[in-house]
Amino acid sequence: MIVPILLFAVGLVFLIKGGDWFVDGATGIARRFSLPELLIGATVVSIGTTLPEVMVSTTSALSGHGEIAYGNAIGSVICNTALIAAITVAVRPGRVDPKSLRLPVAFFFTAAAIYAGIAYTTGYFSQISGFILLAMFLAYMIATVWQMKSGSGSKPHAPAESRAVENSMLKDVILLIVGAAFIAVGADLLVDNGTLIAQALGVPESVIALTLVALGTSLPELVTAITSLLKGHGALSLGNVIGANLFNLVLVSGVSVSLAPFSIPQNSTIAGHNASLVMDIPVMLFAMGFLTIPALLRGKLSRFQGVVLLLIYAAFCFIQFTI
Numbered sequence: 001m002i003v004p005i006l007l008f009a010v011g012l013v014f015l016i017k018g019g020d021w022f023v024d025g026a027t028g029i030a031r032r033f034s035l036p037e038l039l040i041g042a043t044v045v046s047i048g049t050t051l052p053e054v055m056v057s058t059t060s061a062l063s064g065h066g067e068i069a070y071g072n073a074i075g076s077v078i079c080n081t082a083l084i085a086a087i088t089v090a091v092r093p094g095r096v097d098p099k100s101l102r103l104p105v106a107f108f109f110t111a112a113a114i115y116a117g118i119a120y121t122t123g124y125f126s127q128i129s130g131f132i133l134l135a136m137f138l139a140y141m142i143a144t145v146w147q148m149k150s151g152s153g154s155k156p157h158a159p160a161e162s163r164a165v166e167n168s169m170l171k172d173v174i175l176l177i178v179g180a181a182f183i184a185v186g187a188d189l190l191v192d193n194g195t196l197i198a199q200a201l202g203v204p205e206s207v208i209a210l211t212l213v214a215l216g217t218s219l220p221e222l223v224t225a226i227t228s229l230l231k232g233h234g235a236l237s238l239g240n241v242i243g244a245n246l247f248n249l250v251l252v253s254g255v256s257v258s259l260a261p262f263s264i265p266q267n268s269t270i271a272g273h274n275a276s277l278v279m280d281i282p283v284m285l286f287a288m289g290f291l292t293i294p295a296l297l298r299g300k301l302s303r304f305q306g307v308v309l310l311l312i313y314a315a316f317c318f319i320q321f322t323i
Contacts, residue, residue: 001200004193011189018182019223022048023231025175032169035148036100039239043144046243048180052187052220053252061256069256070125070265074280076252077245079218081287082313084225085241089291090306096238096295103147104242105292107140111249112288116281123264123274130257137250183220190219238301245288283316 022045030040053076057069111133118129225241256262268275287309295301 001197004196004200007189008193008197011186011193014182014186015190015219015223016186016227018179018184018186019220019227020179021175022179022183023227025172025177025179027231028168028172029176032172033148036097036239039100039144039148043141043243045240046247047251048176048183048220050220050244050247050252052184052191053218053248054255055184055188057252057256058259061260061262064260069253069260070262070276073248073253073256074276074284076218076248077284078280078287078313078316080241080245080248081284081291082309082316084218084222085238085291086306086309086313087222088225088228088238088241088306089301090303090310093301093303093306095300098296098299100239101242101292101296103143104140104239104246105288105296107136107143108242108246108249108288108292109285111136111246112285115249115253116285119264119281120277124261125253125257125263126261127258130254130259130261133250133254134258137247137254140246140250183223187219238295242292279316279319283312287312 026040026045030036053072057072061069114129114132114136118125228240264274264276266274270278290309290312291301291305294305
């Protein structure tokens with residue numbers, strides 16, 4: 001029992017320090033290229049914080065547990081939006097740049113429409129659907145790079161500054177990579193040893209699955225959000241959540257489905273219908289719409305949105321425990 005507790009503490013330290021370095025590296029790169037923090041958060045930061053989901057889903061798919069990969073993708077989107085982004089918005093609402101928001105939001109809802117269409121029509125995610133999702137991921141990255149190039153322009157630095165800029169850039173990249181590694185290892189240690197501690201204390205397996213494991217893969221996003229808030233980079237946090245949600249559908253699901261196709265799990269029902277189709281997918285779509293549409297229309301987020309999303313997440317978790 002002592003070893004899991006120690007490793008759990010080490011994982012927490014890794015997550016906190018990794019999140020700190022990751023945010024510093026990402027914001028440094030954003031400033032250096034005069035790029036919006038929201039855009040950096042929706043790409044580089046999101047890939048780093050989605051690593052745990054990729055690892056969990058890929059491992060699950062290869063071991064024949066497609067339902068875990070499916071639940072991990074949908075559950076992480078709901079957790080990211082209705083808990084992590086909600087905390088950010090409730091604590092520090094503010095203005096956002098709709099231009100930086102349009103691309104990741106458009107790609108997310110396109111991917112969600114494909115995902116939901118497959119779920120409600122065939123209920124089976126084939127290898128072809130996995131390739132389609134991965135193609136969307138590639139298209140998003142190309143579109144984002146194009147947007148960065150067209151938006152940043154070419155601003156040559158003075159020769160005297162070039163050496164300092166190069167060194168600073170190298171430092172930011174190192175912080176980004178090391179931070180991502182610390183986050184991934186920390187999340188893994190936290191989930192594995194947290195589960196062992198819970199089992200030793202007699203906590204039911206269903207509770208472990210719905211709390212520690214589900215929330216565990218979203219811990220990097222949570223740590224990044226809190227770190228970004230403390231450092232005054234709320235836009236980076238929002239961009240990270242939106243980007244991570246998109247990657248959960250197109251990258252996490254795309255990889256797992258391509259490796260091992262699976263059907264939608266039939267673990268629980270609501271009024272005789274598959275609970276995932278009745279509740280999980282609709283909650284995912286509503287939460288993302290409630291978060292992003294007002295931001296696109298008004299260019300700002302309100303504390304009311306954060307509070308409502310937190311209530312939705314609490315209700316969602318309560319229903320999951322009772323059905």
